[in-house]
Amino acid sequence: MPRQFTPKVVTANALLEGDVVYLAADGSWTRELSRAELLTDEADAQIRLIDAQARVDEVVGVYLADMTEGENGPEPTHFREDFRRTGPSNYRHGKQVTA
Amino acid sequence: MYRYDAFDAAFVAERNRQFRAQVERRIDGALTEDEFKPLRLMNGLYLQLHAYMLRVAIPYGTLRGNQMDKLAEIAERWDKGYGHFTTRQNIQFNWPRLRDVPDILDALAEVEMHALQTSGNTIRNVTADHFAGAAADEVADPRPVAELIRQWSTDHPEFQFLPRKFKIAVTGSPNDRAVTAAHDIGLRIVANEAGEIGYRVLVGGGLGRTPMIGKVIADFVSGDDLLPYLEAIVSVWNLLGRRDNKYKSRIKITVHEHGIDAIRDLVEARFAEVKPEFSGVDQEMLAAITAQFAPPAFAERSTELFDAAYETDPGFRAWADTNLTAHRAPGYAIAQISLKAHGATPGDATADQMRAMADIARRFGHDELRISHEQNVVLPHVHKADLPEIHKILKAQGLATANIGLVSDIIACPGMDYCALATARSIPIAQSIATRFDELKIEHEIGDLKIKISGCINACGHHHVGHIGILGLDRAGVENYQITLGGDHTEDASLGERTGPGFSADEVVPAIETVVQTYLETRRDAEETFLETYRRVGMAPFKAALYPSKDKDTSRNEARANAA
Numbered sequence: 197m198p199r200q201f202t203p204k205v206v207t208a209n210a211l212l213e214g215d216v217v218y219l220a221a222d223g224s225w226t227r228e229l230s231r232a233e234l235l236t237d238e239a240d241a242q243i244r245l246i247d248a249q250a251r252v253d254e255v256v257g258v259y260l261a262d263m264t265e266g267e268n269g270p271e272p273t274h275f276r277e278d279f280r281r282t283g284p285s286n287y288r289h290g291k292q293v294t295a
Numbered sequence: 296m297y298r299y300d301a302f303d304a305a306f307v308a309e310r311n312r313q314f315r316a317q318v319e320r321r322i323d324g325a326l327t328e329d330e331f332k333p334l335r336l337m338n339g340l341y342l343q344l345h346a347y348m349l350r351v352a353i354p355y356g357t358l359r360g361n362q363m364d365k366l367a368e369i370a371e372r373w374d375k376g377y378g379h380f381t382t383r384q385n386i387q388f389n390w391p392r393l394r395d396v397p398d399i400l401d402a403l404a405e406v407e408m409h410a411l412q413t414s415g416n417t418i419r420n421v422t423a424d425h426f427a428g429a430a431a432d433e434v435a436d437p438r439p440v441a442e443l444i445r446q447w448s449t450d451h452p453e454f455q456f457l458p459r460k461f462k463i464a465v466t467g468s469p470n471d472r473a474v475t476a477a478h479d480i481g482l483r484i485v486a487n488e489a490g491e492i493g494y495r496v497l498v499g500g501g502l503g504r505t506p507m508i509g510k511v512i513a514d515f516v517s518g519d520d521l522l523p524y525l526e527a528i529v530s531v532w533n534l535l536g537r538r539d540n541k542y543k544s545r546i547k548i549t550v551h552e553h554g555i556d557a558i559r560d561l562v563e564a565r566f567a568e569v570k571p572e573f574s575g576v577d578q579e580m581l582a583a584i585t586a587q588f589a590p591p592a593f594a595e596r597s598t599e600l601f602d603a604a605y606e607t608d609p610g611f612r613a614w615a616d617t618n619l620t621a622h623r624a625p626g627y628a629i630a631q632i633s634l635k636a637h638g639a640t641p642g643d644a645t646a647d648q649m650r651a652m653a654d655i656a657r658r659f660g661h662d663e664l665r666i667s668h669e670q671n672v673v674l675p676h677v678h679k680a681d682l683p684e685i686h687k688i689l690k691a692q693g694l695a696t697a698n699i700g701l702v703s704d705i706i707a708c709p710g711m712d713y714c715a716l717a718t719a720r721s722i723p724i725a726q727s728i729a730t731r732f733d734e735l736k737i738e739h740e741i742g743d744l745k746i747k748i749s750g751c752i753n754a755c756g757h758h759h760v761g762h763i764g765i766l767g768l769d770r771a772g773v774e775n776y777q778i779t780l781g782g783d784h785t786e787d788a789s790l791g792e793r794t795g796p797g798f799s800a801d802e803v804v805p806a807i808e809t810v811v812q813t814y815l816e817t818r819r820d821a822e823e824t825f826l827e828t829y830r831r832v833g834m835a836p837f838k839a840a841l842y843p844s845k846d847k848d849t850s851r852n853e854a855r856a857n858a859a
């Protein structure tokens with residue numbers, strides 16, 4: 197039986213700053229996970245990934261990260277993505293500052 | 296201390312110029328990330344979880360005041376106002392922007408620093424005893440030979456594409472503070488029966504996925520044979536090392552697979568070939584380098600000020616008792632500045648703190664600072680009479696924590712708060728343990744106890760050689776921490792043993808408390824250290840205390856396993 201596809205977002209690091217970024221529905225890169233596009237269809241996710249990987253002068257290390265649908269947009273299912281969304285836990289100077 | 300000559304300066308400037316052009320070409324799209332990545336890594340620039348990270352080499356952990364000032368300036372101007380000192384005696388900046396990195400490298404070059412060979416499959420920054428040139432127990436200062444090795448290995452044409460990274464550490468004292476047994480090559484300076492200085496050479500040590508204690512490949516290599524001998528080792532491994540499997544590529548696996556005796560034979564044969572290529576220039580260079588490491592002019596002064604403060608100021612006394620080490624010059628001390636304030640991030644210093652330390656070094660410490668692999672800063676040469684004043688300045692900067700060697704003096708790697716390779720966080724665990732033991736007010740009673748934490752199997756936090764080691768793992772999407780006991784990083788190096796199943800992030804601090812309580816209840820007397828107690832009684836009492844309810848199940852399972 198094929199494994200069921202779990203929802204994902206396209207994520208990467210910005211080329212210039214290194215910040216964690218997510219692909220929004222309009223094709224722009226956003227720093228906020230809540231504004232990322234949640235991809236629920238596997239074929240669609242693959243196409244979005246391939247297109248994003250081609251944007252080599254904007255981002256580095258593009259991949260699909262598992263998410264679930266939350267009240268305020270996508271929510272991480274793994275702690276690594278949770279930390280990427282928020283910034284380091286020892287200082288409030290990552291994304292926490294602007295959040 | 297070693298000063299760049301014209302060649303060094305021109306070399307670094309040229310590499311910086313090249314990298315500036317490479318960054319420009321990456322930004323304007325002429326280079327892809329695949330093309331750019333090896334270039335940036337050659338210059339110490341990583342991409343981490345939330346940002347780029349620049350790793351700057353601090354050769355054998357030695358810094359002058361103006362170099363520390365420059366690190367402060369970089370932290371303030373291009374980062375978020377602080378830097379992170381690592382177990383490799385390096386500093387990492389966690390937030391540089393790609394465009395700024397060439398400027399940062401130029402700023403470093405102004406004070407004879409760089410980020411070359413802090414990454415990639417090359418011979419990395421050579422580390423050394425952080426008390427070098429000062430320790431009372433020293434046979435010889437390890438830094439001149441460390442500098443010679445740095446010059447030999449930097450841009451060495453044969454060794455730029457090794458099977459994997461390669462790390463060398465040197466100690467000049469019988470008390471090994473440089474963890475030489477956990478390096479690809481560990482050098483211990485020794486004197487032979489004739490009183491000549493030479494090197495005991497260990498090979499194939501390393502932590503990480505397959506931890507190994509280094510094995511002695513040569514008991515005594517004389518000074519003029521050292522570089523050819525090292526060249527022979529690296530060259531033998533360069534051919535034998537497993538390039539097909541990165542988990543088997545380090546020299547520790549090569550030594551393990553072939554056996555130390557076979558490797559020794561190959562190295563001896565190779566040595567006979569390469570030795571004639573060394574014309575003795577290296578020894579002339581070493582003599583010139585050694586002259587640059589001449590000890591400072593120590594003054595003869597009264598220590599009355601020290602004695603008076605020691606009598607009257609309990610805070611100073613506590614600090615002096617834990618943070619000072621015997622110096623070889625009378626009236627002097629080695630002072631350690633703890634970067635482990637309770638609840639703070641191990642190894643981090645703010646720009647202001649860096650400047651304060653630089654200033655102290657200039658005013659009182661012959662302009663010398665060291666970074667220890669234990670992520671603290673060392674003032675190697677201070678007169679005792681100046682210590683009360685130094686302590687006052689440190690206190691004002693939040694740098695006077697009296698905990699060197701105690702339970703809160705924890706090594707912690709960046710872990711999943713920064714590191715892209717991490718499987719769990721380490722920093723918050725270190726923060727919670729330090730805070731907890733500070734609340735309990737028992738760390739002085741506990742005494743010598745080294746806790747070391749890594750956020751993944753790569754073991755940058757040296758957890759295998761911690762008296763208590765903690766390894767953060769990802770168990771089915773949850774942070775889980777394995778505890779090991781009985782590791783030792785010194786000349787009697789040993790690897791810790793796992794206690795049993797790991798603990799969740801919430802459980803790990805109470806578990807450490809249980810281990811420490813068990814020690815306190817089990818030790819013969821206050822003189823018996825944690826490690827001594829562990830070596831005497833073994834794992835059993837700790838296991839019983841950590842996994843009480845499972846006791847029966849475990850013994851039943853063990854019985855079954857034994858019967859099978």
Ligand code: SF4
Pocket residue numbers: 708709710711714715716717718749750751752753754755756
């Ligand atoms: S031990 Fe792992 S998590 Fe920690 S710094 Fe090294 S690679 Fe990163």
